[in-house]
Amino acid sequence: MHAHPRPIDRPFWSPGVLVMVSLMVAGGLALMTRYIGGLGFTTNLTDATPWGLWIAIDVASGVALAAGGFTTAALAHIFGRRAYEAVTRPALLTAALGYTFVALGVTIDVGRSWAIWKPVFFHNYNSALFEVAMCVMIYLTVLWIEMVPIVAERFGSKIRLLAWLDRTLDKFMWVFIILGVVLSCMHQSSLGTLLVIAPTKLDPLWYTPFMPLLFLLSAMSVGYPMVIVETNIATSSLKLDGEMDVLAPLSRFTILTLGIYLVVRIADLMARGQLGRIFECSSTSISFGVELFIGGILPWFLLLSSKVRRSRRGLFIVALCIVGGVLLNRINVFVVGFSPQTATHPYYPSIGEILVTLGALATIMFLYRLFITFTPVLSARSLKEVSQ
Secondary structure: OOOOOOOOOOOOOOHHHHHHHHHHHHHHHHHHHHHHHOHHHHOOOOOOOOOOHHHHHHHHHHHHHOOHHHHHHHHHHHOOOHHHHHHHHHHHHHHHHHHHHHHHHHHHHOOOHHHOOHHHHOOOOOOHHHHHHHHHHHHHHHHHHHHHHHHHHHHOOOOHHHHHHHHHHHOOHHHHHHHHHHHHHHHHHHHHHHHHOOOOOEOOOOOOOOHHHHHHHHHHHHHHHHHHHHHHHHHHHOOEOOOHHHHHHHHHHHHHHHHHHHHHHHHHHHHOOOHHHHHOOOHHHHHHHHHHHHHHHHHHHHHOOHHHHHOHHHHHHHHHHHHHHHHHHHHHHHHHOEOOOOOOOOOOOOHHHHHHHHHHHHHHHHHHHHHHHHOOOOOOOEHHHHHO
16 A cells, blocks of 8 residues: 655755765866866777767666666556556656756767757768667657656646646646657667677677667666666665565566566577677676676576565665666676777776766766655655554
8 A cells, every 4th residue: 555656754954965965066076177178188088989987877877777767657557557656756757867867978978068959950860879869858858748747746736837737748648658668669779779880899799780679678677676776775765665565566577578688688699609708707708797697697587586576675686686787788888898999098987987977876866865855756655654
């Protein structure tokens, strides 16, 4: 039995929030040096290695880990599984914030950020990057449209325009929900297409013509585990009910989605004769092995156990492994396994790149805390209410 979504009854300022603010300030200062001194001054990027931590974490990983938004929206609103409504709003909020900072990450990484608007007017229909740019831009808009009812529920009585917008959108919200799922599927796969055109730069452990399919399947497999992770962190830190009556059944869908991804992934490795390379002692094979076994195969087998699925701690650890596996996959594809032939030395992220990324992550968490404090996002009851 879940309560109606409501703002949490907790003070906003806490030691954790102050830590977030500190990281935000450090990231902001590093970001200033990027625009004052340029990419070459702040980063270790070069003409031979034009992307690094910002693309791997802020963009590619951010897109994948925000997949909980479209997977839960599809489950609750398209397939009619209303029992999962309790985690839909937090997932949509995470997706909206995540995609906002994906857009900002691309803007920061582009050499001339002031030209980021050009794909809107100068179209290249043969470019996978153009499809990614347009889908992310439209999907980001759709996500914030889906957030309108949440904000209007809290402030609609005070802001008439917001209340009118909510009433108007209510008639067409089903269109935006379907559009969001379609757009997300399109650009999740198109991110993989970006690597298909670089067969000489990406290690064969990851390079495959099926990269678009693998990117889509991995995003679908990490959607529900990401919801489980974020729900556990939020409810534990705020002393709320863990919502295991929703999360335990939700984890069963991951057995299917993760299983399909692993079958396709291993079959592709076998077909290309790369499966044996897992047992090499190179840095790339070790990183690949951790991604596949710790981030995929092991948690899949653990999810088969009903005891693990019913355990809050066990389910959190398994979900965290899956999230870490997909995160490592994006880092492997865009950094570890990506080595242009013209590069004279390996790429390592600079302090400035790390600070900007940490600042972006802290800002996402700060805004998440802001939203759940002042708008009705979470449905979980307090532990005091549960004990009564």
